[in-house]
Amino acid sequence: MVLAALPMFVIVVLVGVLISISFQSGIIGTADAKFTLSNYVDLFSDPIIEEALYNTIIFSITATLVSMGIGLPIAWLTERTTMRAKSAVYAIMTLGLLIPGIYTAMGWTFLAHSRIGFLNRWAVEYFSLSEAPINIATPIGMGFVQGLSLAALAFILTAQMFRAMNPSLEEAAKIHGLGFIGTMRRVTLPLAMPAILAAVIYIVVIGIATFDVPAIIGLANRVYMISTYVFEKANPGDEEFSQHGITAALGVIMIGVALLLTWWYSTVLRQGDKYQVVTGKGYRPTLIDIRNWGKVAWTFIILYIIAAKIIPLVLIGYAAFVPYLAPPSAKMFSLMSLDGIMENMDWDLVVRGLKNTVLLVLIVPAATLILAFSISWLIIRSRSRARYVLEFGAFLPHALPEVILAVAAILLSLFVLKDFVPLYGTITLIAVVYVITRISFATRAINSALLQIHKELEEAAHVSGLSEIRTSWRILVPLLRPTLMSVWIWSAILVYRELTVAVFLVGHDNITLPAVIWSYWNSGATNLAAAVTLIMTLVLTPLVLMFWWFGRKSMMSN
């Protein structure tokens, strides 16, 4: 019970601190602070916020269109047609989900930045253009890159929907004389609409709050999104003071918007459930025969993989070993060496980052699992009224943008806890925020797994004389093992590659590996950033393979 209430308590404190500081001016967090609305006034009179808002909207729309444009057709092809090698699509898309957005962002910066981008350099050279034709550092450009990395998520979200759809509804349309187009237009799409809309809202929410892609591509070029605007206000450089009141005010507004969108999301989802017609066990949907179009479909999928994953990874590898950035050529290949990395890399920093990251990967997923298991058990199995509160509490971090949680954590450690517990700049603070951000996903996964386990399986153990703890250990844990394993590895991977919270919270001692990449990238040392990325990938690969292996095993046992 205490374990289950703990994350909830931390969230309430974080949001409370954020709201209270958004109304303070003067010396924040002391008795001298004055109640004021000036933070909100300042926020709305800042000319940059208007631009950031506009950019964020364009960015989110582009990201949503691109990711749905790629993910939705692949989902339909995989679930409802005779396309070959479907398990390969699932494997590719799951791997795609695991490759961090910063990889794609870095790769596409090398490819299409207006000054250094290889595509631009080639175009200017071969077609004698006066200026670069493509600029990735625009809201649309960044939206495109974000869309590439979110396409895997769009696929996962919509593939589930196509799988759950009752094929007899479509068959009924066919039998009553509707053709392929007619069935698609009058039955399939209307039935799929709520789920598609829900996926769109989900991706828009991510788009609004996402930090890594806008930071990697946009910050150096002074193209601001809401999230990078918050970062600038919190870390304004040496000559200015951090404007914590304004970031808190923006945070409060963002929480409001995020809650509203999430509420809309859950309403739409519930609407979708209305359409779900109960199907018998083991039905096989009739698949649509696409014959030779299968090759076209696979070409589409492969092109996506190349653009979103392979090119970025190859370019990062290339950038790590060249002394300066120029398009690949015979000359550049002859210049490739390890010298640049060896001379300039601050190995102390990298080792410190690796140590901290490994520590986080060991602690955070385990803590998340224990907390999420207690919350889930209470939500699903207890009859107490506290379960509604817990359910909402566990769902809340999902609605709160990570950027805002990070800001709230800074404010909490700087202004509220500073005299009691020195948390600022410690690995503990990062760990706490990581657990909070992971808890929603973990709870939801364990909830649905626990719902699948008939309550009588536990009761049978009780009546047979097994104690509560033995019942958990002998019955629940073995039955939940595939879920617990995949939640653990999934959390470990997300913690390992996390860049949003880290960028806000790291200092000298508690820097993480992704934050090392970020600091090199931000200071213009792209080759060092690329080199650390390669080191990170080497460590990440076994984790990803483990995830894939366990994921396949649990899929097969289902």
Place this chain on the structure above:
Amino acid sequence: MISISHLMKEFTVTDGKVAALNDLNIEVDPGEFFVIVGASGSGKTTLLRSVAGLETPDTGTIKIADRTVFSNEPPVWIPAQERGFGMVFQSYAVWPHLTVYENVALPLREGAQKIPGNEVEGRVKEALEMVQLEEQIHRPSTLLSGGQQQRVALARAIAVNPSVLLMDEPLSNLDARLREDVRGKIRDLAKNLGATVLYVTHDQIEAMAIADKIALMSFGKLLQYGSPIELYRNSNCAEVAEFFGTVNWLPGELDGDVVKTKIGDFSASQKAITDKNVWVGIRPEHLAFPEESYSAKPNHILADLQNSIFLGDQYTFEATASDSALQGKSRSAPKLQSDKLHMAVDPDDIMVFAADDSNTTFINASLVDK
């Protein structure tokens, strides 16, 4: 063996509270096969789960062989794992990650009894032999059919030598033919073991076939309990009579020794009723065809035959007498005398219940339907 007194339990629902158990008093003798029967929502499963220790009643006491397992005054609560029962669940609750052997062995090895390791195997085999599942002993439980899983659940429940065996609709997930076969076997097994059984079902035929005693519950209340014959022939209220089979209901007025209805007068052998307004109940199989022709005596009915259906072992027919519809069942074909059907009912078979009883409202509803 099982002694339940003044047991109460309320559930909070959206529009107030519902009594799932309303002042229940039941005594089950050792070795008795006791069936709790009722419609869904009658509280029968709540009662069973309260005895098992999976549900906590609000007030009352539950004693098992003079050991109090629940009481609110003084507060006593023995958790399920310390009560030492065996239970067969509706879903069987066979642990899917374990084999047949492990399913039966786990409670022996890690349950409250802690059977010594060298005895476990023998006990498991013995239990599996009793349910004729010894050949499946090392199969994963997920590869078993529904009927086999049901037997694993039964073996697991009897392996711990329980003082009381609890069964929550154990047959409801089996197909109809298997059900009749298995219910006989369950009764034989329980009788051989000498176990006291508390068995929940919603099926009145299953209850009559298997029970030494039946308790009928409705909306949390115990309506009546006794042997199957008692409940069928001497129902203490209209609802009990209706539950155990079709009844033709007729409104009537008590006038001395006879009840006057619009289809004729009836006299019943036993009626402990002084109310003026009553319901007369006649079961279809009690409508007999007398040899002598109709005369306006008590218990004689003159009716028009509407239809008659031959079902092989019996005939069912519908007749109307003074606008009242009557359903009948007979071994021989209904025979007409000058276009009319003459029927008579034995005074032993006439049921009479007070009409102001709240338990008879369903009769009014069913008459309106007709």
